[in-house]
Amino acid sequence: MAEQGGTAEQSKTVEEPKVSAVELKKRAKADKQARRAAQKEQEGAPAEVPPATNGAHQEPSAQGQGVQQDQKGKAAQAKGQQQPKPSKQGGQDVRPERGGPSQPQSIPPRSKAAPAAPSKELPKRDNSVVELLSHLYPIQRRPNLAGVSKDVHPAVLALGLQISTYEICGSSARCVAMLLAFKEAIQAYTTPRDTSLPRHLVSHHLSPQIDCLRSCRPLAESMGNAIRWLKKLIVELDPDKPEHEAKDFICEEIDRFVHERITVTDQAIAASARNQIRTGSVVLTYAKSAIVEKTILQAHEQGTRFRLIVVDSRPLFEGKRLATSLMRAGLEVQYVPFSGLAHVVKDATLVLLGAHSMLSNGRLQSRVGTASIALQAHKADVPVIVCCESVKFSGKVALDSIVLNEIAPPEELLLSPIPEKSPIHPAGVATTAVTGKSAVTVTSAAISKDASEDDEPAKLKTLHEWSSISNLRLLNPMYDITPAEYIRMVICEYGSVPPSSVPVVHRLANEGM
């Protein structure tokens, strides 16, 4: 239980008359020494730290700030260290505690916990949490089947695994796949005897499926809208309808939803957007958006002669898939890594972007990097057009990319599969250095190994050992928010609207149904 440090002190002294103040002081001193010894083991020679007030969100994993705790006796370090005595606190600020340090009422359990607490708390405050975005942790990716609720339909489970490995990627694709999986789950459902379908289906059958999907990857905005629609549909069903009819009805409605709000919408948007592509246009796009791909293919079929620039980024390399499919369709494609953006945006005449969702303050939430694209295009006076179905429109608002985001597992940033422990012998290096991209990492590490004395063990680390370095974090955000002023136009099935009209369309499409 987390309590205010200050009040803790007073409550403790009030509630424990049996232990004298002298005893308290002695025990606390012993604890502090034990703590110091534990600290010195962990830290090297930490640099002196001025007693600056850290920003609250900067309270980092405790190991980096061990010195501060020790010397200043600040209780507020969320390491869950013991409370400093009132005498030691002196004039120090006591911060509200985060996490749950043990706050026992009697002294003896606490002193037992003292040495254990550091080691217990350390793994919790582990390397991978970037404090700035701690509200987005823990990262949801379910890698295996263990621990799945028994109510989860196998189709939904399969879908969850596909989503978490990016087999199905992109918010429209995920939305459609989810609805189709739900169709199967609903068909497999039987109403228990003493309740009716509208009342029981949502809370007892649909919810576990949704939770399973959510644990595989946070839900996309389109999925959220679809779920809200589905729940509304089910709850408003006539309870007297026979079960199989109700289920068929739901499935038909799901089909209709997918058809109307995604399939037909995509065609309408593509038809509208392709008019923006004229002869001689140079269209720039980023990552892989299904709707932008459709637009480009339609424009190409129409016979317009234009060329395409695809900007791509790490770690997903979605742009490469788009470039491959368009290249096979016969288009002239230029493929650029993200670092080459400034160079190619000067040649572009139009930027077409897809969306994860449009926010109600006109901002675009899309794959991380989109904001930079829109920024560079805006600076180069190239119009930016977003193609987005209304099912992705959202009632949320955000001012920056920190509040609404998704963090992907940092392991995705690692370049190659973990290289085998190659011996320092050059022959060993050669064999491991064959595999494609891993070649470069392995050889660079190996060359540096060779350069050092042969008898010294290789001291240079590769990125795969990032978790062993206490102050190193890897951050892999998935989305970013593009300000509305960089977007010229949003094309949805209701027409071409400016970004400021997003809340209107959202009300119409997602809430006014």
Add this chain to the structure above:
Amino acid sequence: MPSSVVGQTPSLTTFLKSLKQNDIENSIELFISLLKRRQIKNSRPCAIATTHLLLRVVAEPKRKWDAQKLIARVRHVGRRLIAAQPREMAVGNIVRRVLGVIREVAERDEDPLTDSEISGSASPITGEFQRPALPTRFSEFSPLHGAAAMPHNMHSGRPGTADSMAMEFGGTPQRPALLSTNASYAGQGPPGTSLFSILQHPQGRSPMATPPPGTQSPVTGPSPSRRAIAGEIPEKLDIKAEVIDGIKELQDELDVVDNQIAESALDHIHSNEIILTHTSSQTVQKFLLTDARKRKFTLFHAEAYPNNHEATHATILNGAQGEDDSDERWKPLTSLGITVILIPDTAVFALMSRINKVILAPHAVLANGSLIAAAGASTIALAAKTHHVPVVVLSGVYKLSPVYPFDTDELIEYGDPSKVVPFEEAEFTDKVDIVNPLYDWVDCDLVDLYITNLGGHAPSYLYRIVADHYRMEDIDLNAKQDAVVKKG
């Protein structure tokens, strides 16, 4: 480490070693081939190699130089080096610095001689010691105009009207006088101007002090009579020795440039700041390490994919590498308690709202304050401008080039497309045009502060530093020097 050059990939270290063994022409050829094959890359190694090579060229044994011949020789060599890799601007910068050294040495040696001559003549500008006018390439309105070394011949026939005269030739102002004889070539202070000197020579003085009238640069070919009087041979030896000293000072400057830049680290980064940087620049690492000893901050480090990300990862994990592939590495920032967060380049805009400062290291800095930096810098600088985050650029003066970016596209070098998509993917690489620019041009508006080994400056001040370090006549190495040689 095998000692023979053959067993190792050619690089800066092998070149420096071979410099001792090979003769000059071979060394030049070796350097040119290293440049062409990009086995020697990035500003600092190129600058170091050029300095050593020019030292060898100047110190050619059994060769007696007079200033004119030496300048011609260095220009010739410099032209070849620059032609090998025009986008490695550090090479040209060093060549121009060495030429500046030579000219200074020569001028300084002439000074004692000319003073005795002056006292006799009433008009400072008559006689045979005139330089023909040099056309200047800088218009009157450009900031470099003021730095142009204008020949005194302006005044020919019309003493006392220096200012108006210059209009014809496109420039009035004179080269600031070099008053101190022991000025370091590396770090010249602003040239001395004093009321005394203005009062001494009241004719036609512009606010930028002119050299004492009558002082001629020996480049222009002092009359043979004076030469004969002065005694040629000791003078030539002096030039060689002094130029060698000057070049050695240049080498020293290159050695300590990072330390000098890092000296101002504590002034610029405070506790609990969140800094953003990218690429594995050694200068930035040293700067941050100096600061990390006293301050705690957080660093977001953007890997620069695809050209520099492995080096960036290695730098973050293991510390910045010492001079060219040496085994010793600096301590990584993480070991000093700094939280380092590695982010992909795409996340820069997303996180910029929380960043307090951006620190960049350039490949080259241009005379108007804009810079060429590793690809991705333009996006970072733009995002910083949008969020009103200050951008600090760390650069030694050796990276500062007297070139104006009229066509910025020409300054961008392209890299290996197989780093983006390996050539094994035959269909893709065949049909799709893959572009991998190595550098970005960042406009001067986007930069807030330059920290050089001379201290901190606003981008608008850089033209002055250019003027201090380079001579007007050296800026275009292809220009014919014949006009200069003609005697009046």
